[in-house]
Amino acid sequence: MPRPICAVIHQDALQHNLNIAKQYAPQSKVFAVVKANAYGHGVERVYDAFKSADGFALLDLDEAKRLRQLGWTGEILLLEGIFSAQDLQVCLDLNLSFTIHSTHQIKWLAEFSQPAQFDVYLKMNSGMNRLGFPPEQYRAAWEKLNQLNNIKSITHMMHFSDADGERLGQSGIDYQYGVYEETIRDLPGDRTVSNSAAILRHSQQLLSNTVRSGIMLYGSSPDFPTHSIHDWNLKPTMSLRSEILAIQEIQAEQTVGYGSKFTATETMKIGIVACGYADGYQRISMDAPILVNDVLTKTIGRVSMDMLAVDLTHIPTAEVGSEVVLWGKSSNGMVLPIDDVAASSGTVGYELMCGVTARVPFMIEN
Numbered sequence: 001m002p003r004p005i006c007a008v009i010h011q012d013a014l015q016h017n018l019n020i021a022k023q024y025a026p027q028s029k030v031f032a033v034v035k036a037n038a039y040g041h042g043v044e045r046v047y048d049a050f051k052s053a054d055g056f057a058l059l060d061l062d063e064a065k066r067l068r069q070l071g072w073t074g075e076i077l078l079l080e081g082i083f084s085a086q087d088l089q090v091c092l093d094l095n096l097s098f099t100i101h102s103t104h105q106i107k108w109l110a111e112f113s114q115p116a117q118f119d120v121y122l123k124m125n126s127g128m129n130r131l132g133f134p135p136e137q138y139r140a141a142w143e144k145l146n147q148l149n150n151i152k153s154i155t156h157m158m159h160f161s162d163a164d165g166e167r168l169g170q171s172g173i174d175y176q177y178g179v180y181e182e183t184i185r186d187l188p189g190d191r192t193v194s195n196s197a198a199i200l201r202h203s204q205q206l207l208s209n210t211v212r213s214g215i216m217l218y219g220s221s222p223d224f225p226t227h228s229i230h231d232w233n234l235k236p237t238m239s240l241r242s243e244i245l246a247i248q249e250i251q252a253e254q255t256v257g258y259g260s261k262f263t264a265t266e267t268m269k270i271g272i273v274a275c276g277y278a279d280g281y282q283r284i285s286m287d288a289p290i291l292v293n294d295v296l297t298k299t300i301g302r303v304s305m306d307m308l309a310v311d312l313t314h315i316p317t318a319e320v321g322s323e324v325v326l327w328g329k330s331s332n333g334m335v336l337p338i339d340d341v342a343a344s345s346g347t348v349g350y351e352l353m354c355g356v357t358a359r360v361p362f363m364i365e366n
């Protein structure tokens with residue numbers, strides 16, 4: 001028997017979440033963001049469920065190639081654009097759209113000698129200070145691009161730093177959106193501004209011909225803990241499941257695990273689970289929520305490389321072989337949101353789902 005851990009990808013939930021994105025942005029084209037190998041889910045494992053999206057957005061040329069191999073003929077957007085002049089040939093061959101965020105990328109385009117008609121997304125840095133042209137340089141960049149004869153369309157792109165919270169103006173988006181609007185006011189071209197948080201929280205207020213939905217498609221709330229996946233009607237798309245390997249009865253004063261970080265204050269029943277940090281479970285987590293036989297309990301002591309311990313004192317039905325859900329959904333449909341688990345190690349659902357390691361087998365479920 002293989003070690004009893006596995007990550008289950010739920011096709012119906014992927015489809016459901018994409019439909020929620022469409023409902024929130026009915027006037028927009030909805031792109032499915034599948035960077036980082038579809039947020040750790042696997043591009044090939046989400047493709048069928050996302051085929052009804054209007055496009056895909058990602059970073060790696062290799063992932064773009066894989067989408068083409070799967071048969072996708074629609075739009076693919078490279079969110080960080082090209083990394084070298086040579087990449088333009090690949091964009092031409094694979095028919096990829098790409099972001100332009102710097103002057104050296106414009107230079108590569110100007111020097112590209114093949115006949116081509118590229119759809120590009122000119123990125124404004126409206127306050128995130130990561131990629132893009134600052135507002136005062138944006139129009140000059142647009143003029144330069146607009147003069148090139150290998151450009152078919154220029155979409156105005158920006159990215160919010162705080163669409164999930166109350167910063168930079170009341171809603172977290174007012175300042176950045178204001179700068180963006182003001183800068184492109186009289187320029188022709190489509191717009192793309194919204195990520196998941198902006199789609200769910202600000203769709204009424206934003207003009208975004210294309211929205212770029214990422215984390216919400218994968219069943220994690222972009223503004224947790226303000227809103228949970230239940231509030232947004234999203235479903236978990238990845239379930240990390242394992243089993244109880246062994247059970248220990250311990251007395252008051254006895255400790256559990258490396259460093260004896262947990263000391264019992266009474267007689268306890270402890271379960272040892274086949275999951276550790278070498279599977280992608282956060283070692284730093286403490287008292288993380290976890291399901292055993294559909295009952296919510298918590299981890300105790302330090303997570304080790306291949307195992308972790310859970311409190312079974314109040315779960316009389318738990319035995320060796322009982323199902324454990326680290327995050328996601330149990331086989332009976334009980335849900336433990338990935339956001340709740342992430343919070344117990346001070347991180348976000350994004351990091352957990354991207355961090356499942358290569359030794360964990362994946363399964364697809366409807």
Ligand SMILES: *Cc1c(COP(=O)(O)O)cnc(C)c1O
Nearest residue numbers: 033079159195196212213214215
């Ligand atoms: C990752 C990314 C997105 C998607 O963000 P989510 O918060 O996962 O919805 C959108 N736009 C850009 C530029 C990104 O890099």
